[in-house]
Amino acid sequence: MTLPFITVESMFDNTALSGVVRTNTFDGGTNGVTISTANSGGSSGNAFNSIAGSPQFTNTQAYGSGLAAFNPSSGVDTHMDWSSVAQAGDVFCVRLYMYLVSATSGSQRVFVALGPSSGVVSALWLFNDRILRLYLGFSTTLAAQLTTPVPIGQWVRVELRYTINGSGNGTGEVWLYTDPASSTHTDYAISSTLAWPNGPKPTNVEFHLQRDAGGYWFMDGAALAAAKIGPAGTWTDLTPYAKRGITTKRGSGRVQSPIIHYEAATATVHLNNSDRRFDPTNTSGPYVTGGVSRVTPMRPIRIRCTWAGVTYHLFRGFVDQWDVDWVANVYSEVTVVATDGFKVLANKKRAPTLITVNGQQVPQTYGAGEDSGARVTRILDSAGWSAADRQIATGNSPMQATTLEGDALSELQNVTDSEVGELYIDGQGRLVFRNRRAIFTDARSTAVQATFGNPSTSIAPFETKLNTDDATLYNEVIAQREGGVAQTTGDSASQLEYLTRTFSGSNLQLQTDGEALTWAQWVVYVSKDPETRFDELRIHCHANPSVLFPAVLAREIGDRIQIVRRPPGGGTITRDAFIRGIAHEVSTEQWITIFQLQSARQFAAFFTLDDATNGVLGNGVPMTF
Structure with a gap:
């Protein structure tokens, strides 16, 4: 039996950055594939707005884990661009990692900053002496230069900071870190106060991979911000020490309300600690800097898996605790418990x-x-x-x-x-x-993304049961906006049949009492009738890996799925549902995925402005707001 290859990684050298407006790690690409605007975003970060030439994803070199970018063609330039970068204030900062394979024959562009009119504000060049030089304009005037050559055969971090006021006057700075994870620079240069062209400050950028017969470089970790960025941090692979089960859980628990509340995602991993590497009192361990252990709470952690060449992201968050346990003096294990960014917020x-x-x-x-x-x-x-x-x-x-x-x-x-x-x-x-209308406008919510079960057989590698309780039944709603008057509405027929069940929404941030009333009417419409529904689906993915893993791992909260059951006594029960929670329970021999579900019965066609079908008056569908 084959299960997806699962990886657990943590970041000991730096916590997650804040204030970064654009970033790209290239990790979401495919080795050897040409980078395009379409495939450069997603799990890599922010997609580039335009690309010149044919840069490629590569795993030959990468800063940390994953992939990097390089230019496979000698004698040509290629660059990846972000445009319309909106940042407040006078400061514009850049970071990139580069791995120089060999010295170039001539001068090569590394980075170009452009203003709102696409005119060049500044450019960073690498010369054949391996010195980085910062220019005013494309190559008009040398503004600042380093004295330390970029080393060959290792990753370095390069940072730039432009501080340019509304009149276009200011300074440019460049840093080189030959230890790319360090906060201490190897070399630094700053320009005098200059009049920068095409400003007042950059809004468009080009990350270049220019290549000549003499040499070239790999690039990774591109980022832009309104403050100096610092190191990205590197992911440390903990997978070899993960000896027991791994669990992740994110999204909502059992749906019992028309208003879905999502909880903080959690993850639990058990790690072999027999050499005390995860013991925070061990100051001789591999995750110690300056005599201080980096095995602390709030370290970034991520859990991913790979199936059929595709990488899926199961969890990313921050460590809550490293819980150390011992079995006499022969074995130690650490239980890592983590929570996602909801905790930070x-x-x-x-x-x-x-x-x-x-x-x-x-x-x-x-x-x-x-x-x-x-x-x-x-x-x-x-x-x-x-x-x-x-x-x-x-x-x-x-x-x-x-x-x-x-x-x-x-x-x-x-x-x-x-x-x-x-x-x-x-x-x-x-x-x-x-937004509210995504559930009936986004394709992944309007069309079934995966079907579990087969009407021709009762055998299915999953567990589910019909639920007929009143948890989702509300036929009266009281809604009150902040500073407004409570608005009450209900469905009399439902109240006559099922008695009155009231749902309350308070402190709403809507602007008028009329909007609050419409809010209440919408909630009544989707919850006034009891539902016979599937509210949880436990899928034994290991029972049919080639079919179930692609269907399960690609799912996201809000996706519409279909469940088909053929019960004893004949007939078929078919229900559509939205995924509201996703959990994975993984061991060495099995993989169980649990979906928490919301019935899709009431979320069919609503009257929607500008929609070719549901935007026609008198077509029988209810209004949405």
């Missing part, structure tokens, strides 16, 4: 910005009337959450103003409840916000 307590109004100190307010997606972005920015680790949809409802105070997660969840949307962290550690 919950722990971020924000104080309001105070302003003086009529002689009184009051909190500053922001964003009145902005849609819920824009509000999620604003909250994440206030919490310092990386722009590279988020996927935010445009919201369907406008929000009241916010003072951006309190813990960030509570405010994010309140906005999501007001939208009736979805907020969770995916297996790559990215915060995902889906």
Whole structure:
């Protein structure tokens, strides 16, 4: 029996970065495949907006684990570009890792920064003496240069910082770190205050892999930010020490409400600690720097698996504890417990910005009337959450103003409840916000993505049962926006048949009482009738690996699946459901995946503006809001 190859990695040399607006690790690509705008994003980070030439993903060299980028063609230039990079303030920072194979014959471009009009602000060049030189414009005036040659045959980190004011005047800085994980630079240079062309500061960038007959380099870990970035940190493979089961769980538990609340994802891994490498009191271990153990809480950790050449992300988060246990003096094991980024957002307590109004100190307010997606972005920015680790949809409802105070997660969840949307962290550690209408406009929610069961046989490698309780039945809803009057609505026929069950939504961030009433009417519509449903599916993936692993590992929260059962006595039971929670229980001999489900029965066609079918008045479908 073959199971996916699972890997456990942690980051001991640096914690996750914040404030980065664009980043790309190339790890989500395929070795030997040409990098394109279409395949450069996803698990690699932010996709490039344009690419010149034919750079390739490669595993010949990579900083840390995964892949890097290189130019396979001598005598040509190739570059990968980000455009319209919006950053506040006067500072624009860049980071890249490079692995120089051999010295170039002539001068080669490494990086080019352009302004809003696409004119060149500055360029970084590598000369045949292996010295990095920073230029004003493309190559107009030498602004700053290092004195230490870029070493051959090893990874180095290069950082740039432009500080250019609104008049286009300022400085350019360049750092070289021959120890790429270090916070101490090997060489540094800064320009005098200069008038930079095409500014005031860069908004578009090109990462070059120019190559001549003399030499070339690999590139990894490209990033942009409004502050100096620092090392990315390297992933350390802990897989050889993972001796027992691995479990991950993310998303929602059993669905008992029309408003889905997603919980923080968790993971548990058991590691062999017989050599005390994971013992934080062992100052001679491999994860010790300057006599201090790096085996501490809040270390980034990720769990991935590979099946049929495809890498799937099961979990990414932060270590809660390294729980050391011993069996006499012959064996030691560490249980690693981790939680995803929801923990970080919950722990971020924000104080309001105070302003003086009529002689009184009051909190500053922001964003009145902005849609819920824009509000999620604003909250994440206030919490310092990386722009590279988020996927935010445009919201369907406008929000009241916010003072951006309190813990960030509570405010994010309140906005999501007001939208009736979805907020969770995916297996790559990215915060995902889906708007209310995604469930009946996104293809992965409107079309069945995988079917489990077969109407021709009762044999199926999964466990599920029908649930007929009243957990999802609500036929009266009371909704109240912050500062508004409670709005009550219900379905009289349902109340007559099933008695009254009330669901309450309070502190909603909607702008008007009318919007609160519409919110209540929508919740009544989707929950007024009892459901006969499958609310959990336990899949024994090891029983049919070639069929089940591709179907299971590719699934994400919000995907629509179909379950088919052929019960004793004849007939077929078929139900569509949305995945609301995903858990994996993995041992050396079996792999069980558990999906928590929400019935899709009430989420069929709604009246939707601009939709060719559901946007036609009188077609019999209910209104959405």
